Amino acid sequence: MTAVTPNTGQAAPAAPAAPTTPSVPVQLTLLPSRPAGTASCTEDLLLPPWEAGGGYGPGSSMQDRAPSDMPRQGEIPAEYRTASDDELQERIAAAKAELADRVVLLGHFYQRDEVVRHADYVGDSFQLARAATAHPDAEAIVFCGVHFMAETADILSGDGQAVILPHLGAGCSMADMADVDSVTDCWAQLEDLYGTEPDEQGRQPVLPVTYMNSSAALKAFVGARGGIVCTSSNAAQVLEWAFERGQRVLFFPDQHLGRNTAKAMGIGLEQMPVWDPRQPLGGSTAEQLQDAKVILWHGFCSVHRRFTVAQIEKARAEHPDVQVIVHPECPMEVVDAADASGSTDAIVKAIQAAPAGSTFAVGTEINLVQRLAAQHPEHTIFCLDPVICPCSTMYRIHPGYLAWVLEELVASRVVNRIEVPSAVQAHSRTALERMLAVVPLATPAGAGPRNGSAPAGTEPSTTGAAQ
Numbered sequence: 352m353t354a355v356t357p358n359t360g361q362a363a364p365a366a367p368a369a370p371t372t373p374s375v376p377v378q379l380t381l382l383p384s385r386p387a388g389t390a391s392c393t394e395d396l397l398l399p400p401w402e403a404g405g406g407y408g409p410g411s412s413m414q415d416r417a418p419s420d421m422p423r424q425g426e427i428p429a430e431y432r433t434a435s436d437d438e439l440q441e442r443i444a445a446a447k448a449e450l451a452d453r454v455v456l457l458g459h460f461y462q463r464d465e466v467v468r469h470a471d472y473v474g475d476s477f478q479l480a481r482a483a484t485a486h487p488d489a490e491a492i493v494f495c496g497v498h499f500m501a502e503t504a505d506i507l508s509g510d511g512q513a514v515i516l517p518h519l520g521a522g523c524s525m526a527d528m529a530d531v532d533s534v535t536d537c538w539a540q541l542e543d544l545y546g547t548e549p550d551e552q553g554r555q556p557v558l559p560v561t562y563m564n565s566s567a568a569l570k571a572f573v574g575a576r577g578g579i580v581c582t583s584s585n586a587a588q589v590l591e592w593a594f595e596r597g598q599r600v601l602f603f604p605d606q607h608l609g610r611n612t613a614k615a616m617g618i619g620l621e622q623m624p625v626w627d628p629r630q631p632l633g634g635s636t637a638e639q640l641q642d643a644k645v646i647l648w649h650g651f652c653s654v655h656r657r658f659t660v661a662q663i664e665k666a667r668a669e670h671p672d673v674q675v676i677v678h679p680e681c682p683m684e685v686v687d688a689a690d691a692s693g694s695t696d697a698i699v700k701a702i703q704a705a706p707a708g709s710t711f712a713v714g715t716e717i718n719l720v721q722r723l724a725a726q727h728p729e730h731t732i733f734c735l736d737p738v739i740c741p742c743s744t745m746y747r748i749h750p751g752y753l754a755w756v757l758e759e760l761v762a763s764r765v766v767n768r769i770e771v772p773s774a775v776q777a778h779s780r781t782a783l784e785r786m787l788a789v790v791p792l793a794t795p796a797g798a799g800p801r802n803g804s805a806p807a808g809t810e811p812s813t814t815g816a817a818q
């Protein structure tokens with residue numbers, strides 16, 4: 352389930368014994384102190400989040416239009432904004448030690464290292480949600496990730512547990528590209544077109560499938576209509592499940608994951624129209640929609656959209672033995688040109704399993720790529736994109752906010768709690784449980800504890816441990 356998916360159907364070829372020179376610096380560095388000469392997409396990355404302005408903030412999503420109702424983070428006390436980096440690190444460690452088992456700290460692969468080093472678990476969004484369920488006695492789960500991840504943790508964790516997002520503005524520009532109103536309007540148009548009667552095999556005219564990277568409200572939308580959630584590592588199995596129950600699938604919000612997955616299953620591009628919510632029938636004709644197998648919402652990830660075929664060609668020209676691995680949120684032509692594609696966990700595992708001396712060009716978020724490069728000095732690992740441009744919203748989880756929420760917990764105060772309303776919880780849990788029934792995560796590899804023993808169903812990871 353978590354294995355990298357080679358485009359050829361074969362395992363990625365073994366790398367050469369001799370390392371080659373990376374085209375970009377690979378040493379682990381904090382982005383604000385990046386090596387001289389390394390370009391970044393904006394100098395605003397040097398600013399702490401409280402000085403970086405509105406919208407999604409600096410980074411890959413800075414050109415995306417943020418919704419007007421996006422949660423905003425209030426100002427945190429000056430002591431956290433003026434503390435030195437070293438002081439913040441000491442305060443986080445001290446608060447964490449004092450809280451001990453009262454808190455579980457989860458860190459996404461894409462978080463900056465000065466946050467990840469404090470995490471009890473490091474992994475992708477679903478692995479971390481599972482890790483949260485392994486500590487039912489913890490009072491609080493501090494989720495160093497983005498909003499939809501904290502929502503999922505709240506849905507899956509115990510009623511009395513508080514899930515905390517250190518920065519309320521840490522959303523996800525892709526998840527925001529599909530809102531409930533637009534999807535509900537789309538659904539009404541599709542029902543008008545297809546009707547609601549199942550065919551002779553009992554399949555609905557259309558079944559909704561949402562990527563994990565979506566709001567709890569959309570997961571509930573899907574759960575209430577017979578649909579299901581998928582992740583980047585189980586999208587193919589989930590689509591197979593959906594086609595047993597639906598003649599077509601409405602897939603949101605990431606068009607690229609939907610297209611790459613359906614194409615690998617043999618579905619033609621002409622049967623995958625993109626739904627633009629600003630146009631009648633999403634911009635397609637009724638005939639095109641009648642022939643559709645997968646209707647793709649128009650969303651995308653601004654991190655993974657940065658990767659290009661030209662970058663792959665350059666990497667191959669400079670490193671003839673390079674293995675190019677990209678995330679399936681990348682555009683189709685990039686996935687097609689790569690040696691392999693896979694989820695973040697699959698990328699991590701492919702690199703861990705490679706023989707020493709391998710060379711990897713990786714198409715995913717820069718914090719993970721730089722961490723992998725530092726953890727695997729036996730390999731040459733570099734990011735396909737030579738310009739440093741992290742996920743804007745992940746980058747908002749600055750140590751100042753982490754120190755603040757932890758010290759508030761020490762003082763028995765819960766701040767920045769993420770709570771999914773109970774009416775939304777019920778249907779969203781249904782959609783998540785359908786996914787678990789299709790693809791049980793008996794070994795949700797990667798969400799390894801940094802300290803202590805692994806909870807049932809997880810396995811230790813070196814990904815976050817070797818800082």
Ligand code: SF4
Binds near residue numbers: 522523655716
């Ligand atoms: S990397 Fe992309 S999908 Fe993930 S949180 Fe950032 S914008 Fe959203």
